[in-house]
Amino acid sequence: MRVVCAVVLLFEAIVIGLFIPVAISLEGMEPATAASLWGGMAAVALVLSGLQKRTWAHYAAWALQAAFLFTSFLVSGAMLIAVVFVSLWVTGVVMGRRTDEMKAAHAARAEAEAAASGDGGGEGSATTASPRQTR
Known part of the structure; x- marks a missing residue:
């Protein structure tokens, strides 16, 4: 999940x-205002992208x-893009x-099958022969 x-x-x-x-250009916003608002958000997004392994960064x-969605009201046409990215x-x-649950x-x-198939670590239970190995 964190990679996605x-x-x-x-x-x-x-x-x-x-x-x-x-x-x-389209809304006539002051360059300093636009740069500080969306430039700051872009920088935060980059930092949070690298920190997704941490729970607090995910939250x-x-x-x-939410901030991206709310600030998209300031630029015409940006709401559609914000909705797409939030989606x-x-x-x-x-x-x-779902993927993490399936992997777990x-x-x-696999662990239960390995434990049930043998003595839990003997010679024969460490690996099973594949069709290529039996030929």
Whole structure:
């Protein structure tokens, strides 16, 4: 899950950074205001992308998604882009959790099969012969 979230944040940082010239040229926003608002958000997204292994960074990224959604009201047409990225974030979290659960279930099943198949660590239970090895 954390890898998918990090990738979404990385691409989101690029898009947030591209809001700066759009806000300046289309909305007539002051360059310092646009750069501090979306430039700061883009920098935070980059930092949080690298820190997704930490739980607090994951929750901070949720706050960043909310900030991205709310600031998209300031630039016309940005709401659609913000909704797309927030949707990607939510999808990444949901699908990532499902994938993590499937990996954990598979590992538990493999461990249970290994424990049930033999004496739990003898010579024969360490590896099983594949079809290639029996030929």
